[in-house]
Amino acid sequence: MTSIDPAAQPAGPFDPPGVTWDRVSPRLITARLVVLALTFGLPLVACAVVAALVTPWVWIPAGVLAALLLWTVLLVPRQVRAMGYAERDDDLLIRKGILFRQLVVVPYGRMQFVDVEAGPLDRKLDIAKVQLHTAAASTDAVIPGLAPDEAERLRDRLTARGEARLAGL
Structure with a gap:
């Protein structure tokens, strides 16, 4: 359990004065990334196989899935760090x-x-x-x-x- 120094945080409706925030474990990042890999990774592989074997236009949804996966991989660590x-x-x-x-x-x-x-x-x-x-x-x-x-x-x-x-x- 790590604490966030209240003096280092800007005051506002989401940061009441004098409150010391406790953070969640960074292992939550790994848990969320595993779920995202299964959620986006399996359909991405399926699209790639269909695109390679059947029709090339399926690379479009594969690209969209890859972009969503990349975006969420970059976003999840920031989301977890914002929890307290x-x-x-x-x-x-x-x-x-x-x-x-x-x-x-x-x-x-x-x-x-x-x-x-x-x-x-x-x-x-x-x-x-x-x-x-x-x-x-x-x-x-x-x-x-x-x-x-x-x-x-x-x-x-x-x-x-x-x-x-x-x-x-």
Whole structure:
């Protein structure tokens, strides 16, 4: 877990003053690139085979897929570096996005339960995802790419803080 110095960040609606952001693991970059390679790489290979064996006009969609793959490979590391979370006394802040930035503020008293998830690729890369559930169905409070120990610590801490807020302590 690395922290981002609040003094080095410009103030604004997405960077509240005095907040020290914790970053997600850089292993999330690898996880996302593997998924992108499967998503774009397999159709790209199929287009190349069809273009070589059947008709050359299929090189056009292959080129488009190659350009999209290259663009996303360049974009994913920046997206992961832009992700962060911060625990404050009364709420949890989660931010993400480069072009379309988003800051989610989840008051501890509104949390209903906290999930920790890790799929096969996540387990292989030693990362997990923490998801917070609130009464609002539209809340997108997810922190992907955490080390399993940090995910467990965050789950326990958020659960304890949520129970304390619900009990009125």
